[in-house]
Amino acid sequence: MNVLLLGSGGREHALARSFSLSPRLDKLFLAPGNAGSHSLGESLDCPPTDFEGLAQVVEQKKIDFICVGPEQPLVSGVYDFFDKRNVPVFGPSQAAAQLEGSKGFAKAFMSRRNIPTASYMEVTADNLEEGMRHLEHTKGPYVLKADGLAAGKGVLILDDLDEAKTCLRKMIVEQQFGQSSARVVIEEFLTGIEFSVFVLTDGKDYKILPTAKDYKRVGEGDTGLNTGGMGAVSPPPFVSKEIMVQVERSVIQPTINGLHKEGLVYHGVLYIGVILSEAGDVHVIEYNCRFGDPETQVVLPRITSDVLEACWSAATGNLKNYHLAIDTQCASTVVIASKGYPKAYAKGLPLTLPPLSNDAFIYHAGTKRDGDALVTNGGRVVSVTALGDDLKASLTRAKEVAGQVQFDGAFYRADIGYEFN
Numbered sequence: 001m002n003v004l005l006l007g008s009g010g011r012e013h014a015l016a017r018s019f020s021l022s023p024r025l026d027k028l029f030l031a032p033g034n035a036g037s038h039s040l041g042e043s044l045d046c047p048p049t050d051f052e053g054l055a056q057v058v059e060q061k062k063i064d065f066i067c068v069g070p071e072q073p074l075v076s077g078v079y080d081f082f083d084k085r086n087v088p089v090f091g092p093s094q095a096a097a098q099l100e101g102s103k104g105f106a107k108a109f110m111s112r113r114n115i116p117t118a119s120y121m122e123v124t125a126d127n128l129e130e131g132m133r134h135l136e137h138t139k140g141p142y143v144l145k146a147d148g149l150a151a152g153k154g155v156l157i158l159d160d161l162d163e164a165k166t167c168l169r170k171m172i173v174e175q176q177f178g179q180s181s182a183r184v185v186i187e188e189f190l191t192g193i194e195f196s197v198f199v200l201t202d203g204k205d206y207k208i209l210p211t212a213k214d215y216k217r218v219g220e221g222d223t224g225l226n227t228g229g230m231g232a233v234s235p236p237p238f239v240s241k242e243i244m245v246q247v248e249r250s251v252i253q254p255t256i257n258g259l260h261k262e263g264l265v266y267h268g269v270l271y272i273g274v275i276l277s278e279a280g281d282v283h284v285i286e287y288n289c290r291f292g293d294p295e296t297q298v299v300l301p302r303i304t305s306d307v308l309e310a311c312w313s314a315a316t317g318n319l320k321n322y323h324l325a326i327d328t329q330c331a332s333t334v335v336i337a338s339k340g341y342p343k344a345y346a347k348g349l350p351l352t353l354p355p356l357s358n359d360a361f362i363y364h365a366g367t368k369r370d371g372d373a374l375v376t377n378g379g380r381v382v383s384v385t386a387l388g389d390d391l392k393a394s395l396t397r398a399k400e401v402a403g404q405v406q407f408d409g410a411f412y413r414a415d416i417g418y419e420f421n
């Protein structure tokens with residue numbers, strides 16, 4: 001089949017690589033892809049949110065299947081647009097994508113379906129004073145979340161009550177995150193260790209993919225600003241079989257059943273951010289309606305069955321007949337970022353990569369070709385994934401190769417997976 005993959009990050013390079021291993025693939029197209037995915041498929045100069053442009057691509061290139069990497073096209077309704085044109089899409093409908101696109105929608109859904117999550121209150125300009133009183137009667141830290149998509153920046157965690165009140169007002173009245181923060185969710189603060197669960201679903205059946213843990217802070221020892229993710233490991237060793245039984249029973253099953261019962265069409269991957277408390281119980285921190293980045297770079301290399309077949313089966317309602325096979329090996333990925341990230345950073349810096357090896361993959365994220373030269377084109381530039389018999393072996397190899405990636409101002413966290421070393 002001819003496949004169109006939307007997106008341009010490390011996640012999409014990892015998807016492209018896994019798809020390229022499938023005997024079902026005829027030709028792969030990426031809109032727009034990056035310098036790494038270039039060797040696996042044809043890059044098209046079309047943004048993933050330009051649906052009319054994508055429709056022309058679908059016709060011209062005889063596309064049989066669209067796989068969506070990032071959240072924005074899903075939240076904007078790419079599934080519905082192509083469903084009307086009878087093109088199978090891997091991803092949820094616009095209504096179901098609100099699980100990521102609106103924190104308030106996700107919290108109300110969890111509350112209706114009895115899914116464990118932090119208690120919350122929704123605040124808009126209409127009940128701002130009530131929101132202020134709610135903060136006064138809560139003990140900190142205070143968690144404020146912009147309702148809409150905010151490129152990972154819409155969550156504030158504050159220790160001080162006055163600061164929390166000022167921020168709440170800023171978010172709603174001054175629209176600090178634009179329309180996204182016209183509505184804010186105030187949440188109870190939860191403590192524990194976080195991990196990411198990925199569930200493929202065709203709306204009826206589901207398959208649980210390997211779990212992962214990502215490292216969101218820019219600095220070693222989990223310090224500094226939040227980023228999209230500086231590295232990931234799979235599987236996180238603390239996620240036991242018993243914990244996954246609990247996650248499946250109290251979160252996955254009621255979520256999939258709830259989507260089905262409420263007519264929320266979902267043919268894709270659901271990414272559930274879970275927090276495990278010291279007492280051993282699990283709560284949902286967030287839902288995302290797509291694969292994680294950089295978690296995909298450790299999840300997909302551990303899947304030994306056909307990943308394209310898996311996504312196609314989810315998109316076309318046939319997941320029941322798909323046999324998922326997972327490698328017992330562990331995977332780690334280390335992101336090499338550009339000086340300044342997650343704030344401002346330079347682009348167009350010449351980039352040198354180590355030679356290809358059998359035991360480490362280099363996934364491009366922010367890269368492009370400038371004539372014959374390979375240059376940086378983003379804050380997260382590449383990520384290096386290695387497999388190993390245990391996490392320590394995979395981490396050692398990933399870091400070794402990460403140290404050989406060269407461009408001006410390159411940096412990476414040398415402590416990814418530090419708890420498990």
Ligand code: AMP
Nearest residue numbers: 118143155187188189190191273285286
């Ligand atoms: P979110 O975008 O909802 O995943 O939030 C971003 C990050 O903020 C999460 O990965 C957590 O580390 C943290 N966070 C979010 N909600 C809470 C909460 N209720 N309690 C504690 N930490 C949270």
Ligand code: GLY
Nearest residue numbers: 228229292293294
């Ligand atoms: N790594 C976090 C995310 O993809 O949202």
